[in-house]
Amino acid sequence: MEGTMLAQRLYTDTMTMKVEEIPIPQPGHGQVLIKVAFCGICHSDLSLLDGNFPAQLPVITQGHECSGEIVELGAGVVGWDIGDRVIPTSGRPCFKCRQCRRGNFADCQHLQLMAFAYDGAWAQYAVVNAAGMTRVPDNVSMEHAAILADAVATPFGAVKRTGKVSLGNAVAVWGLGGVGTHIVQLAKLAGAYPVIGIDVKDSIIERALDLGADYAFHSDDPDLLEKIKDATGGRMIDVAFDAVGIQATFKQAITSLDFEGRAVLVGLSGQEIDGGSILQFGLKRNQALGHLGYRAVDIYLLAELLHAGRLDLSRSVSGIVPLREIERGIDIVKTKEGDPIRILVDPWA
């Protein structure tokens, strides 16, 4: 496609950001060009901005959680048409590592991440891989489609793959922002009971109860473990999710476990792991599991659940900002103004 488009560009040598006109990119072999509908603002986008993730390119368009409509097919793309509404996956396998050489692309060890290794979707158009795209069902909005590709898919991966939550499991979730809120909803959908939300803020605790948590407690409550014990009828937690990812919360998560319970670390920070008593951890045969991301097929499964009305994301989009005002959107995520679950960027507003 000829012409120019509006895109956010981050100049990583000076960490300065501009929204400017650049040429519309061309899809290569196996790729498509999409007209971006919406793209979320994720904490990992902020991690590049504040230097916690290393910059891989001197200038890059950020944003890796989007929905859009196909406007051009690259060579070799089959099964897709112009006008199809899609959700791209936010990574490309390297095709070089041990896993890729074995054909296990989903477990690529050097996954190239959209918005880090190649241009993302805080732009009017984006080039994405055809492999791994999900078709957006007719009854699913493009706003909800966009957030599936991380804000909901990462919790889905944590609940289904790493945490293996099953019918009747007692589940607790530390940190009820974008990720934790969706873990609460998905654990409930998986048949967990009770589902306990834990956070520091009253308004967020209230929201967790509204969204289906059976109980919600303060993480700094000195009686937290007693309350978890009461809520579970004395059996404690089968699967504890730490969506905060700091020493204090992960230690609480491990300490809350029943025999053979597992603690799943979803949030990330630069801190060291402190799992509490080694004796208790061993006696209770507990497990501590790290989690990262999702598989492309998870987006497809979530789209099916949304299509069937099993998953309610009506409160998940907290606000939409025009691309030209991207810095305001980033600010809302950074300051947590209004306790946002997800803020979206609209490149056409």
Ligand SMILES: [Zn+2]
């Ligand atoms: Zn993300």
Ligand SMILES: [Zn+2]
């Ligand atoms: Zn690889």
